Amino acid sequence: MPVLVKRLTVDGLVDVNYSAENLRDAAKHEPYEGVYTVCNTYNSTQTLLLGAHLNRLEDSVLRQGFVLALDRSRLRQALRQMIIDSGFGDVRFRISAPAHSLGELTLAIEPFEPPASDLICSGVRCTTTATAVRSDPAAKSSKWMHQRESLLSGMPAGIYEAFLVDVQGGILEGLSSNFYAIKDSQLFTADDGVLAGISRKIVFEVCTGIISLRLQTPQLSDLPHFSEAFLTSSSRGIIPVVEIDSQVIGDGRVGVMTKKLQKAYDHWVADHLEEL
Numbered sequence: 001m002p003v004l005v006k007r008l009t010v011d012g013l014v015d016v017n018y019s020a021e022n023l024r025d026a027a028k029h030e031p032y033e034g035v036y037t038v039c040n041t042y043n044s045t046q047t048l049l050l051g052a053h054l055n056r057l058e059d060s061v062l063r064q065g066f067v068l069a070l071d072r073s074r075l076r077q078a079l080r081q082m083i084i085d086s087g088f089g090d091v092r093f094r095i096s097a098p099a100h101s102l103g104e105l106t107l108a109i110e111p112f113e114p115p116a117s118d119l120i121c122s123g124v125r126c127t128t129t130a131t132a133v134r135s136d137p138a139a140k141s142s143k144w145m146h147q148r149e150s151l152l153s154g155m156p157a158g159i160y161e162a163f164l165v166d167v168q169g170g171i172l173e174g175l176s177s178n179f180y181a182i183k184d185s186q187l188f189t190a191d192d193g194v195l196a197g198i199s200r201k202i203v204f205e206v207c208t209g210i211i212s213l214r215l216q217t218p219q220l221s222d223l224p225h226f227s228e229a230f231l232t233s234s235s236r237g238i239i240p241v242v243e244i245d246s247q248v249i250g251d252g253r254v255g256v257m258t259k260k261l262q263k264a265y266d267h268w269v270a271d272h273l274e275e276l
Contacts, residue, residue: 003110004086008078023094026108027145033099034142035060040092040112040235045080046273052198056140057097063139066099080276082109092235115236123242123254124160128220137193148175161231166193170217174231181218182228182257191215199232206264211257223247228255238262
């Protein structure tokens, strides 16, 4: 089923002059200069922390040096209309603000498929890369969306995500996720040099009472000492990581702390859904 893409202009929703099979394919038609955010819906038209997504979108606009007059109410109405008209049910959507089209947004939606249960229960294998450099990691820029495409396309078979490593050997974040490692009964994740993921905000809230949080970049050299690891993104929640660069994490199974955080995360989500 192809993705549905519209432009939100002063005249309302209008068709684009291209078609695409999914959000990743549709991204190829978007300009390098701009910003975006990606989210998904629950129960067809409910969202989670959409306001936080839009706050970050506006912050990214400022960081990229252009102007966006964001009418949030109008945007929500347009998204809701597209979702209902599509008949997709739950959707994953991207809101893009091109730098050259002031006041216009590109809205793309596709049917949402949650992570497979085996990924959540058994974890994923990942790798690291030191080849990617982001000019401003705090901005969710369209340029990075295009730049990472070659890394995504070149991912080895069986590898779920690639984590960016800085020159000091710190594991910063994934190509489309935030990264966390548990070592010495503490939860480590980078403080600077990463995107402030929306799901990361939830992890910071729910980890209280479960595990101590350290905003300190996990080190690649400490891989053998990680007892657990996981990644997060808005449309996937918490995905356990059981192997990085062929190094098994802990005993190679989803750890107790990760399971507790998954459960707390899911409860938090259920309590904070809101209608578009």
